[in-house]
Amino acid sequence: MVKLVHSPYPSGHRQSIVHNETNIRISIRDLNIWYASARAVKDVSLDIEKNKVTAIIGPSGCGKSTLIRAVNRMNDIIPGVKVKGEILLDGKNIYDEDIDVVTIRKMVGMVFQRSNPFPKSIFENVAYGLKINGFPGKKKLAERIEQSLKDAALWDEVKDRLGDSALDLSGGQQQRLCIARALAVEPEVVLFDEPCSALDPVATARIEELIQELKEKYTIVIVTHNMQQAARISDFCTFLMLGELIEFDKTDKIFTTPSKKVTEDYITGRFG
Amino acid sequence: MKRARKENLIKRLFCLFSLFSIVFLLGIVIVLFKEGLPIFKVTSFGKFFFGKFWYPTYEPPDFGILPLLLGSLWVTAGALIIAVPLGVASAVYISEVAHPKIKGLIKPAIELLAGVPSVVYGFFGMVVVAPLVQKFFGLPVGLNALTASILLGVMAIPTITSISEDAISSVPKSFKEASYALGANRWETTVKVTVPSAAGGISTAIILGMGRAIGETMTVLMVAGGAAVIPRSFFQPVRTMTATIAAEMGETVVGSEHFHALFAIALVLFVLTLSLNIGADVLTQKFRKRLR
Numbered sequence: 027m028v029k030l031v032h033s034p035y036p037s038g039h040r041q042s043i044v045h046n047e048t049n050i051r052i053s054i055r056d057l058n059i060w061y062a063s064a065r066a067v068k069d070v071s072l073d074i075e076k077n078k079v080t081a082i083i084g085p086s087g088c089g090k091s092t093l094i095r096a097v098n099r100m101n102d103i104i105p106g107v108k109v110k111g112e113i114l115l116d117g118k119n120i121y122d123e124d125i126d127v128v129t130i131r132k133m134v135g136m137v138f139q140r141s142n143p144f145p146k147s148i149f150e151n152v153a154y155g156l157k158i159n160g161f162p163g164k165k166k167l168a169e170r171i172e173q174s175l176k177d178a179a180l181w182d183e184v185k186d187r188l189g190d191s192a193l194d195l196s197g198g199q200q201q202r203l204c205i206a207r208a209l210a211v212e213p214e215v216v217l218f219d220e221p222c223s224a225l226d227p228v229a230t231a232r233i234e235e236l237i238q239e240l241k242e243k244y245t246i247v248i249v250t251h252n253m254q255q256a257a258r259i260s261d262f263c264t265f266l267m268l269g270e271l272i273e274f275d276k277t278d279k280i281f282t283t284p285s286k287k288v289t290e291d292y293i294t295g296r297f298g
Numbered sequence: 299m300k301r302a303r304k305e306n307l308i309k310r311l312f313c314l315f316s317l318f319s320i321v322f323l324l325g326i327v328i329v330l331f332k333e334g335l336p337i338f339k340v341t342s343f344g345k346f347f348f349g350k351f352w353y354p355t356y357e358p359p360d361f362g363i364l365p366l367l368l369g370s371l372w373v374t375a376g377a378l379i380i381a382v383p384l385g386v387a388s389a390v391y392i393s394e395v396a397h398p399k400i401k402g403l404i405k406p407a408i409e410l411l412a413g414v415p416s417v418v419y420g421f422f423g424m425v426v427v428a429p430l431v432q433k434f435f436g437l438p439v440g441l442n443a444l445t446a447s448i449l450l451g452v453m454a455i456p457t458i459t460s461i462s463e464d465a466i467s468s469v470p471k472s473f474k475e476a477s478y479a480l481g482a483n484r485w486e487t488t489v490k491v492t493v494p495s496a497a498g499g500i501s502t503a504i505i506l507g508m509g510r511a512i513g514e515t516m517t518v519l520m521v522a523g524g525a526a527v528i529p530r531s532f533f534q535p536v537r538t539m540t541a542t543i544a545a546e547m548g549e550t551v552v553g554s555e556h557f558h559a560l561f562a563i564a565l566v567l568f569v570l571t572l573s574l575n576i577g578a579d580v581l582t583q584k585f586r587k588r589l590r
Contacts, residue, residue: 103478132481142472145495155480158490204476211480 051076051215051245052097057111059092059101066092068269070111074215074262079237079246081260081277083253085292089269090249091139094217097247098134099127115215132159135208139220141200143192143207148184151192151203155211170210177243178206179236198229205236209244216240218248222255234259253293257281265289330568333561337361340555346562352526352537354546354556361559363566365526369443369536370512370567372529373522376447377454377511382504384451385458389500392459393467394488405463412456420520423449428521437533439523444532446522450514454507461506465499465585466492498585505578509571515540539563 052074059067066089074080082090092101099120101107112119120130132155143151152171156162162170171188175181180202184195192203201221208216218237222230237246237259250256256263256277263277265284273280273289284290291297337346341361349362388408392401427448428440435444469492477487493500515538523535526542543560550556 098479100475100479103475128481128483131479136479138472138475138479140472142470142476144473144476144491154477154490155482158480158482158486207476207480 049076049078050074051116052247053112053114053117054093054097055112055114057093057096057109057113059089059096059110060108061092061104062106066269067096070266070269070271072264072271072274074245074247076245077241077243078261079241079248079259080262080264081256082247082249082264082266083251083256083292084266084272085297086251088266090251090266091219092269093266094219094247094249095136097215097217098131098136100131100136102127132211133213134215134217135211135213136217136219137201137204137208137221140224141197141204143195143200143203145191145193147189148192148195148203149188152207152210155207159211171206174206174210175203177209177240178202179232179239180206196229198225198232201225201229201233202236205233205240209240213244215245215247218246220249220251222250222252230255253281265292267292327568330561330565333558334565335558335562337555337558337562340558346559350528352542354550354559359555361555363539363559363563365528366537366539366542366563367566368528369522369526370538370540372532372536373443373446373450373518373538374508374511376443376532377450378504378508380448380451381454381458381507381511385455385503385507386462386500388455388459389462389466389503390488390493393463394484394492408456408459411452412460416453416514416516417520419449419453420517423517423521435533439535441521441523441535442533443522443529443536446518446536446538447532449517449521450511453514453517454510457510458503458507461503462496462500465496465503468499469495498581502578502581502585505574505581509574509578512574513540513567513571515544519544539567543567 050073054070054072054074057067057070058065068089070089070093082094084090095101096109097113097115097120101109109121111121113121115130115133118125144154146154149171152174153167156167156170161167172181172185175184180199183199184190184203192200195203201224205216205221222233225233234255237248240246241261248256248260260277263275263280264271265273265280265286267288273284273286275285280289281293284293341349346361346363347367348364349360350364351360351362352365353360388404392405392408396404423445424441428445430440431437431442431445431448432440473491473495474487477491482490518538519541522538522541524537524541524545525535526537527534529536543563546556547560550560
């Protein structure tokens with residue numbers, strides 16, 4: 027695939043951050059998103075590095091979810107959404123007209139805020155994505171399902187009851203099942219939209235641990251409103267407010283010496 | 299104090315009103331049993347249910363309801379063959395595919411079908427559908443099981459469509475999102491996620507549609523042909539339980555064997571529709587639990 031060498035950022039909210047250019051998997055360029063006439067994301071530009079965890083933080087309604095959902099074009103299914111700007115995935119704009127949205131969604135998997143397994147068996151949940159993308163054969167299917175469940179750290183808990191309904195699992199297990207389901211189609215990027223907001227601390231810790239392991243293989247973007255979580259698991263951190271990118275930097279820098287006053291105010295809990 | 303008493307009175311009054319339907323139901327059940335059961339003094343259980351002949355006015359009479367029971371099931375099955383695909387497909391179209399404007403047109407139209415009096419369906423069947431069926435299949439008569447099935451099918455569509463549509467549109471959005479996020483398109487999402495998730499509600503809809511068809515009287519009386527014989531094809535005239543009661547009740551002597559036999563048929567119908575309703579209810583409960 028063609029790697030694009032980025033010219034200097036266009037003016038606006040660019041942040042000086044030193045990326046290793048060849049490691050950039052996703053480049054968001056001057057992204058604007060409107061719901062009907064309300065602009066939810068304003069001129070956002072940022073680069074997301076391969077095999078790193080990039081967190082998006084900010085107060086409720088700041089456009090975090092809208093931004094992350096733009097990366098696999100999930101906003102397409104909401105009527106009245108308008109997108110302007112570019113999101114380059116390995117150098118190719120996913121909003122180009124000749125792009126097949128199905129291909130994008132296979133390359134960019136997503137895990138949602140509330141675990142949403144289908145009312146089917148555990149096996150069928152993980153098999154779903156594989157089956158709609160062409161049935162790979164029974165043996166291969168079983169292997170891929172096992173591997174995905176192992177990658178999602180769920181295999182040992184469910185290997186003896188793959189035929190049981192996914193809805194019989196606990197909340198944390200359901201969320202890991204959703205992760206396995208997303209991994210099964212072998213994406214390159216996995217988006218997590220507040221994956222722990224409905225989980226207890228123990229289940230949350232497991233998911234966080236898992237995300238750390240997953241970055242070996244995948245590029246990860248996570249939206250969270252839990253700042254400690256962002257600090258714990260991310261390599262890069264984006265602070266968004268009212269749809270604008272306020273600051274984007276290495277996570278330790280954001281949490282120790284943020285360059286903007288408002289970032290400091292937010293991460294120290296003065297508002298939000 | 300005075301106000302509390304007034305409220306209490308109103309409460310009791312409303313309670314009384316709502317008890318009214320239960321009292322009515324109880325009354326019906328009691329009468330059905332009281333008037334229906336005496337037939338088994340004259341004929342045996344087996345002869346009643348499995349007797350092949352219904353000749354209530356012969357001497358000695360035959361009270362075998364098998365032809366009528368099968369007649370009812372026959373036209374109901376035919377009706378479902380027509381109504382299930384059409385009804386469920388309409389529901390899917392309305393809730394998942396149709397543009398809001400088209401939805402605003404089709405939904406009330408289908409609901410209006412439910413409001414057409416059954417005698418009008420019967421009339422339409424006799425005048426339009428029966429001659430068409432007769433001509434198309436080259437039959438001696440147009441009043442037969444097929445014509446009845448077509449009309450009952452159309453009559454069951456509103457029930458099936460509106461309940462299925464409720465079930466389909468109450469499938470959580472998150473299921474669809476998950477499916478889209480895995481690279482499924484709209485069609486795959488509808489067929490493999492949305493509709494299976496609504497399966498419980500759709501089954502309920504089908505059962506209630508079945509109840510609608512099995513209990514329908516006037517239309518089948520007018521178009522089914524009225525021959526009390528065991529049905530062997532869709533092209534022959536049949537007689538249902540409901541049509542038998544409607545046609546014969548006026549001509550029997552109150553308290554006669556024939557009279558009791560008709561009540562026993564009504565009892566069978568009642569038990570049949572009651573179990574269908576209970577079945578539908580059980581499915582609905584299960585469905586709710588599944589989706590939380």
